[in-house]
Amino acid sequence: MFKNTLLIVALALTSVIAVWGIVDTAGLANFASTLVKAMFKSRGWFIMLTASVILIVSIWLAFSPYGKIKLGKDDDVPEFSTVSWLTMLFAAGMGVGLLYWGAAEPITHFLLAREYTSEQEAAALARFVTNFHWGLHAWAIYAVTGLVIAYFGFRKGCPTLISAPIQHVFGRVVWTRIVGWLSDLLAIVAIAIGLGGSVAMGVFQVQSGVESLFDVQNTGLWLAVVIFVVLCVCYILPLMVDLSKGMAVLSNTAMAIAGLLMAFVLLAGPTHYLMGGIVEAIGEYVTRVLPHGFNTYTFFDERVGDWFGSWTLTYMVWWLAWAPFVGVFIARISKGRTIREFMLGVILVPTTFSIFWFGIFGGMGFFEALRTDTPIVEVVKTNANETTFFLLDTLPLSFLTTVATIVAAFLFIVTSVVSAAFVLAMFSTGGDLNPKVRVKLVWGVILGALGLVMILSNSIDAVKSIIALGALPFVYIVLLLMVCLLKALKTEAR
Amino acid sequence: MPFWENIIDTVLNITVFLFIGVLIWLYLRKESDGHATDEEKKHRQG
Numbered sequence: 001m002f003k004n005t006l007l008i009v010a011l012a013l014t015s016v017i018a019v020w021g022i023v024d025t026a027g028l029a030n031f032a033s034t035l036v037k038a039m040f041k042s043r044g045w046f047i048m049l050t051a052s053v054i055l056i057v058s059i060w061l062a063f064s065p066y067g068k069i070k071l072g073k074d075d076d077v078p079e080f081s082t083v084s085w086l087t088m089l090f091a092a093g094m095g096v097g098l099l100y101w102g103a104a105e106p107i108t109h110f111l112l113a114r115e116y117t118s119e120q121e122a123a124a125l126a127r128f129v130t131n132f133h134w135g136l137h138a139w140a141i142y143a144v145t146g147l148v149i150a151y152f153g154f155r156k157g158c159p160t161l162i163s164a165p166i167q168h169v170f171g172r173v174v175w176t177r178i179v180g181w182l183s184d185l186l187a188i189v190a191i192a193i194g195l196g197g198s199v200a201m202g203v204f205q206v207q208s209g210v211e212s213l214f215d216v217q218n219t220g221l222w223l224a225v226v227i228f229v230v231l232c233v234c235y236i237l238p239l240m241v242d243l244s245k246g247m248a249v250l251s252n253t254a255m256a257i258a259g260l261l262m263a264f265v266l267l268a269g270p271t272h273y274l275m276g277g278i279v280e281a282i283g284e285y286v287t288r289v290l291p292h293g294f295n296t297y298t299f300f301d302e303r304v305g306d307w308f309g310s311w312t313l314t315y316m317v318w319w320l321a322w323a324p325f326v327g328v329f330i331a332r333i334s335k336g337r338t339i340r341e342f343m344l345g346v347i348l349v350p351t352t353f354s355i356f357w358f359g360i361f362g363g364m365g366f367f368e369a370l371r372t373d374t375p376i377v378e379v380v381k382t383n384a385n386e387t388t389f390f391l392l393d394t395l396p397l398s399f400l401t402t403v404a405t406i407v408a409a410f411l412f413i414v415t416s417v418v419s420a421a422f423v424l425a426m427f428s429t430g431g432d433l434n435p436k437v438r439v440k441l442v443w444g445v446i447l448g449a450l451g452l453v454m455i456l457s458n459s460i461d462a463v464k465s466i467i468a469l470g471a472l473p474f475v476y477i478v479l480l481l482m483v484c485l486l487k488a489l490k491t492e493a494r
Numbered sequence: 495m496p497f498w499e500n501i502i503d504t505v506l507n508i509t510v511f512l513f514i515g516v517l518i519w520l521y522l523r524k525e526s527d528g529h530a531t532d533e534e535k536k537h538r539q540g
Contacts, residue, residue, distance in 0.1 A: 038502075041503070042502070042503045042506040042507060043506060043507070043510060046510050170520070170525065171525070476513060479513075479517055480517065480520075483517050483520055486521065487520075487521060487525070491525075
């Protein structure tokens with residue numbers, strides 16, 4: 001009954017948000033933006049402190065004696081080879097977000113930073129900040145959540161639920177039942193809204209790709225809605241039948257296309273310029289990342305404060321929104337690994353990949369902005385969705401690379417929605433590893449409706465605010481989970 | 495900063511301080527063995 005109540009409340013809550021967004025899109029966007037701005041203003045320091053503490057605890061766990069503990073029984077061996085495991089981690093980290101922001105994000109930061117310093121320093125700062133957003137802090141949030149799920153699931157035999165570690169460590173008493181129930185609910189809401197935003201971003205990306213391919217402009221909402229309908233048709237089928245192997249193939253295909261695109265841009269673009277930028281990026285990232293995690297831009301003006309809220313804080317909260325979803329995925333593929341292997345693999349490998357990704361796509365953007373007369377800066381200012389396609393247009397074989405980007409974006413969204421519907425169905429049915437088809441379908445429909453809301457808002461800023469609103473409460477849950485993990489490890493070592 | 499804005503800011507931050515306090519208390523307090531798994535209990539008994 002309790003489990004069913006969770007399902008009903010979660011469905012009702014997310015449906016109300018979806019209906020509100022469809023009936024009054026601007027109202028929801030304004031509400032989210034006002035509330036998130038107020039929360040960021042008063043609690044920005046806490047979000048940054050949380051992200052930094054999570055990173056420091058992650059590094060400490062990897063090198064502490066707890067690092068030898070296995071995620072599973074002591075004689076369990078890893079299910080996947082190290083190479084396959086690392087590749088799958090890449091796949092979890094590679095999403096439509098990287099395709100969307102690869103060049104647009106560094107240039108956006110550059111536009112603000114150059115008003116405070118020289119263009120060269122502004123470019124370096126923009127590159128560092130982008131890597132900071134997608135790097136160690138993001139992956140530490142995923143890693144800790146994934147570690148909690150894997151440790152309590154495989155070693156302690158708990159169900160795959162956010163509430164399970166809380167009840168395991170503190171017992172099944174009234175407060176843990178209430179907090180556990182709320183944690184499961186907040187995780188569901190954060191995943192659903194976060195995925196809805198991802199769907200919208202993917203649709204905007206595909207729309208810009210189609211416009212670029214057929215050289216049409218300002219297609220408005222109708223093309224976005226057509227793409228959205230095709231997307232819904234594509235993800236409903238895998239929800240009805242068990243296509244887990246097929247989904248893995250689609251995800252790997254998207255991943256391979258993204259990897260090939262990256263290699264192509266590196267080789268077809270100004271290779272020495274891009275490689276020089278990557279080496280610089282690695283150096284500045286390693287030396288500045290930890291202190292920057294505590295930076296709250298307190299002494300800057302309101303403009304920088306607003307930028308900090310709408311980028312750095314939004315990203316940190318965004319990673320928290322995705323943490324239960326990505327955490328479940330990385331936990332499932334990591335059975336039999338030690339905590340040390342898990343933490344180092346999950347944190348270091350995707351971060352390195354991101355530095356290369358932004359070094360190549362962002363570096364290409366900076367090359368166009370600083371060394372040529374192409375209007376890349378204007379493109380980013382007027383329609384960031386088009387940035388990736390604009391850059392691909394400056395290279396040979398642009399028709400082919402544009403099609404490849406559209407296909408990769410489409411596949412990333414389909415596989416993400418299918419996986420998210422599975423995780424939501426599992427969370428809302430008490431950790432059932434084989435949730436009923438109709439529950440998965442209902443979540444698929446709600447994810448679609450939330451995606452539609454964000455598409456109708458027709459603004460990437462509105463999408464970011466709505467995601468942040470859904471994910472903010474999860475900041476508290478991740479910290480509570482971390483305390484559960486540390487207590488359980490301490491008890492086990494006794 | 496306007497008066498009411500300042501009050502709301504203070505209240506919001508006090509909730510964060512309280513939350514941090516609760517986390518530290520939860521980490522430090524001793525748990526009973528009641529909810530340990532059988533394997534953990536056996537391990538501790540040697």
